[in-house]
Amino acid sequence: MAAPLSAWPWENFGNFKYLLCGPLAAKVLHSWIYEGTIKDLWCFHVLLICVLRGFLHQLWNCYSNMLFLTRNRRIIQQGVDFKQIDREWNWDNFIILQALLASMACLIFPSLASLPLWNPKGFVTLLLLHVSVSEPLYYWAHRFLHESYLFTNYHLLHHSSPVLHPYTAGHATFLEHLILCVVIGIPMAGSILMGYGSTSMVYGYLAAFDFLRCLGHSNVEVVPHELFNKLPFLRYILYTPTYHSLHHSQMGTNFCLFMPLFDALGNTLNSNSWQLHRKISSDSVKNGRVPDFVFLAHVVDMTSAMHVPFIFRSFSSVPFSTRIFLLPFLPLAFLFMLVMWGWSKVFLLAFYNLRGHLHQTWVVPRFGFQYFLPFAMKGINKHIEEAILRADRIGVKVISLAALNKNEALNGGGTLFVEKHPELKVRVVHGNTLTAAVILNEIPKDVEEVFLTGATSKLGRAIALHLCRRRVRVLMLTLSTERFQKIQREAPVDCQNYLVQVTKYQAARNCKTWIVGKWITPREQNWAPSGTHFHQFVVPPVLAFRRDCTYGDLAAMRLPDDVQGLGSCEYTMERGVVHACHAGGVVHQLEGWTHHEVGAIDVDRIDLVWDAAMKHGLRPVSSA
Template sequence: MGAPLSAWPWENFGIFKYLLYGPFVAKVVHGMYYEQDYSDQSFIWSLHLLILCGLRGFLHVLWNSYSNMLFVTRNRRIFEQGVDFKQIDQEWDWDNFLILQAIIASMAYFIFPFLQNFPVWNVKGVIVALLLHVAISEPLYYWVHRKFHGHYLFTNYHSVHHSAPVPQSLTAGNATVLEHLILTLVIGIPIVGASLMGYGSASLIYGYVLVFDFLRCLGHCNVEVVPHQLFQTFPFMRYVLYTPTYHSLHHIHKDCNFCLFMPLFDAVGNTLNRKSWELHKSNSSGNGSRVPDFVFLAHIVDVTSSMHAQFCLRSFASLPFRTRFFLVPFWPIALISLLAMWLWSKTFLFSFYYLRGRLHQTWVVPRFGFQYFLPFAADGINKQIEQAILRADKIGVKVISLAALNKNESLNGGGKLFVDKHPNLRVRVVHGNTLTAAVILDEIPKDVEEVFLTGATSKLGRAIALYLCRKKVKVLMLTLSTDRFQRIQKEAPPEYQSYLVQVTKYQAAQHCKTWIVGKWITPREQNWAPRGTHFHQFVVPPILSFRRDCTYGDLAAMRLPQDVQGLGSCEYTMERGVVHACHAGGVVHSLEGWTHHEVGAIDVDRIDVVWEAALKHGLRPVSSGSTV
C-alpha cells in the first residue's frame, strides 16, 4: 500500500474519470435550458470552471505541441533525447490535477460567500494578487519544494514528477495528490486573498490561473524560449523570471533551483546553480542542433494520418494509427496546417530516436498518397525528394532512406534518378527494399515447393522470384508481359530458369497454398486460392482479409533493438518499436557503415548479407501470420 495521498482516487477509471465533470455539465445544461435568466451564481460558477479547465488543458497541449515541433525547436532543445513510450505512459493522466482543482474550486464557492458575485475586471485585484504571489506563494512553494526533496517525501511523492527523463509541459501536471493539493493552495492564496479584500474579479481568476499554468509549462517545455539578450540588457530579470534551462538543472541535479518562477528565492536560499546563466545563453543561442546520422524520408498518406505526429497529440502518436472519431473535428485544422507547412518548408521533422549513439530522424515530404499516382505531379514530388536529399548531403547526413512511394519505380527508379543526377553525393541514398525482400522470404516456409507471385515484375517481385528459383522453388509469376518475364528469367542461372513459370490467370494458382501478393487483389480474385492459403504481401495498401479459411500476413516490418532510446511514436499502423522493413534497411545500412548507394534494382546476392547484418544488430522480424 502506498503512502497517503500518493495515488489518485480515480486512477483506475480510465477515460471514465471525465464523468467527474458531470455535475458541472449538468448544472450548466440545466441552467441554459430550464432557467429564464442566468442570475444563478452557481450556474455561472460551474460554467466558468468548465471553460477554465478546458483552457488550461488546451494550454498544456499547445505547449506540448510546440515542444515537439522539431522543425522549429530542434536548435534550442535542452535535452536532446526524445520522449519515449515509458514516459508517455507514466504521464498519460497528467490532467488529473484539473479535475482535483475543479472539485476544490466548487467547494470554495460554498465556503467563501465573497466568491459568489464578481465583477468582470478590477485593476486593484491584479496588483494585490501579484503582491501576495511574491510575498506568500513564491516563498511557500520554495520552502515546501525543498521539503519534498527530503528522503521520505521524495521517495513516496516527488519522485513521480522527477521520473520523466525529458521534461515537457505535460510533465508539469504529472504529480501526486498531495503535491497538487499544496500547489492548489499556492495558486489559491493570491486569488482568495485579493477577493477577501474586495478586489476579486473574473478576469483575475482567469488571468492568474492561466498565467500560472503558462509559466509552469514554460519551465518544463524543454525548449529555451527566453532570449539571453533580455538578461544582458536587464540583469535583474535573471532573478524575476526563470527559464526552461534554469528549471532543467533542477531535474538534473535535484539539489538546486527550487523556485516556483522567481530565481530570487534560490539566490536568497543559496540553492541557485551558478551554471544557470551560462548554460541558458548557450541554449538560447540556437547552437544545440545535432546532425543526424540517418534520415528516413517518409510521406503522408492522408490528412487524418498527418495528425499521427508527436507535435499534434503525443498520446495518439504513441499508439498504432487508426482513424478515431475524435479526430474528425480537427480535420480542417490539420489540412490548413499541412498546406502551410508545404508552403513554408519542403520537408519537416516528424520524430527521432537514438540507436547505438547515432541519431535517427524521420523527415516527411508533405504530399498525400494519392498525389503519387497523378502523372502531372511526378516532377514536383521528385523535386521535393531531391531537395531533401541535397539538404541531407549539405548538413552531413550519412544515409537517407526513401519510404514507400518516395522510391516508386515509375517515379524515380527506386532513387536511381537522384544518384545519376548527382554522382558526387556524400550521403548514401537507400531504398531499403533489399531487407524488405529478405523479411518476406524469411516468412516463407523452408519446405515450400511452389509459390504464386503477383506483382511479379516489380522491383521486389523480381528479387523474390530470382531468389526462390535458386532455392529450387517453383514460382508462378502472374504477368501479362512476356517480355518482362523473359528478361527476369534470363537473369536466373540457366539451371534454375525452369523454376520460373509465367501465368496469366489466377486460376493457375488454385492448388498453390503460398501466395505472395505484390499487386492488390480483389476478394473475388482471392477466391481462387485453396483453403489454408497464407497470403504474404508487399502491396500498399494491404489487401482485404476476406477469406476466413486463410491467413494473411502484414506488410514487411522489423522490431528495433531493445537499446533504442527516445522512441515515442509508432510508425503509421505499426506496433510500438516496429518499423517498416525499408526503414529498417536504411538503419542497417547506416549501422554497417556501407558506402554504396542502394537504388534501382535489388541485388539478389545481397539479400542474405543484409538479412544477417540486420540480425547481428539486434533487429528482429515481426511475425505476421495471424489467422483471420
C-alpha cells in the first residue's frame, strides 16, 4: 500500500488532469466574451503563469537536448532512456497543484487580486525572506526527506532518474511538492502581508525559482569556472548543475536549494564540488568522447522535423505520426529550417550506447524533397562529404548513410566519396546488405514464386539474385530488357531460368507474394490475388488499400536489450527499433569489418551479415 500523500490525487486522470484548471479558463472566457473585460483578473494571471512556467521548462528541455551545442558540457554522458521519460511523463503535476492553491488563496483573500503592478520594496523583502527562511527551511526539509522511511516512501521517486533533466525537477511525490509550495509561498506571502507585494514580484519570483531549478537539473554545465575564480564568494551564493548532480550521485551531500552556503554551514558540502565543476567547465572547449559509429540521417519534412528530441521529448519518444497539435508550430519549424540551411552544419541529434560503443545520429540539414531537385544535388553531396571527412578526422570507425543520403542517382550509394577519398580510415556503409537480408528472411521458405517491382534497383537486384539461388521463380517487373539481362547474367547458369522479365502488373495476378521496391497505386494493387502479402522496401510505404491482403512494414530491426540511453524513436519505428540500413551499420561496426559497403550489394555477403546481426542480439521486428 502506498504511503499517505505519496500519490497525486489526479494520478489516474491522464491528460484530463488539465481540466482541473478548466473553471479558471471558463471564468476568464465568460467575462471576456459576455462582459467585455476580464472581471476576475487573478484567474487570468494564474493561467498565464501556468503557461509561462511550462514554457520555461520546455525551453530548458530544448537546450539540454541540443547535443550539437551541449555535448561537451554534459555532466553525465549517458542519454535519457525511455524508462526515465515514462517515469517523468507527469512532471508538470506541480504546476497544476500550485495553480489550484493559488486560486484558493485568491478566493479566501480577495485583496490578492488587486496587487499593484510594481513595488521595488517587494523584491528586496522577497529576497531577504527567501535567503533567511526558504533556503534553510528547504535545506532541513530536504535532509529530513533523506531519512530512511521518508526517503523510501517519498523522496526515492525523485532520485530514480539516473540522468538529470529539467523535467526531473518537477518529478516528485505529492508530499514533496506540498513542502515546496510552502518554501515558495513564504517569501511571496510575507512580502504581500507587509504591504510590499506586486504582480511583477510574483511573476519574477516564480520565473527565477523555476529557472534555477531547471538549471540545477539540466545536466549541462553552463556556469563558467572563471566566474568563481574571480569572485570566490559566488560559489556559496549560487549552485551549479555540477554541484546539484553530486547530490544525486553522492546523496549524503549538497542538500541546498540554490545556495551552497547552507551546505557549508550544515557540514554537508561535497569536497569535490568545485574541482569537478572546474574540470567539466574547462573540458567544455575540448572534443568529447569520439563515437565509434555514426548514422547520417536527414529530415523528411517540416512536420517530422519536430520529432527530434530537442523539441518535444514526449513526442520524440513515440513513433512519429502527424498530430494536430503540431500544426501551429509549422511556422517555427520553417524558420528553423532556414536557420539549418543558413548554418549549413551537420547536427548531432541523438546517441546511445551499445556494448560499450558510443553510437551517434547526425542529421544533414536538408529536407527530403530537396533530394529530388537536380540543382540541389551538388550541395547535398557536399554536406555528406563534409560529414564523412569530419567523422574520419575525429576517429569514427563506421559512418552509415541513411535513406536518400545513399541514393544511387545522388552518389552511387556512397561510391562517389570512397573513390574521391581512397585514404579514408572511416568505413562508409549504406547498410543495404542487411536490408536485403531482412526482406529475404521475411519470405516463407516454401514460397515458389514472387513478384518484384523495382527489380533492377540496388536492393531489387540483390533480392532477385538471392531468391533465384533458392530456386524461387522471380517475376521481375522492368521495361528495360538490357538491365534485366545484365542481372540475369550475374546469376549462376543453372539458376538463370528462375529470373523472368515481365512488363505488366497483370503477370502477377496469380502470385500471392509481392515484393514492392517501387511505389504502386491502389489500381496496380488490384492485380494481386486475394490473400497476397506485400513485402516492401519503398519509401514512402505503399497505401494499405486492399483489405483482403496484408502489408509488411519497412525493413527494420530491434536493437539488443542492453542498449543504453536510447530515448527517441527513429521516425515511424517503434521504441528500440531502427531501420535495417541503420542496423547494418551497427553490425559493420560491432564486427570490426574493414571494408566499405558502398555501391552494388554483394549477394554472397547477405547471409553472412544476417548471421552477424543475429549473433549480436539484433532481431527482425516481425519476430520480436
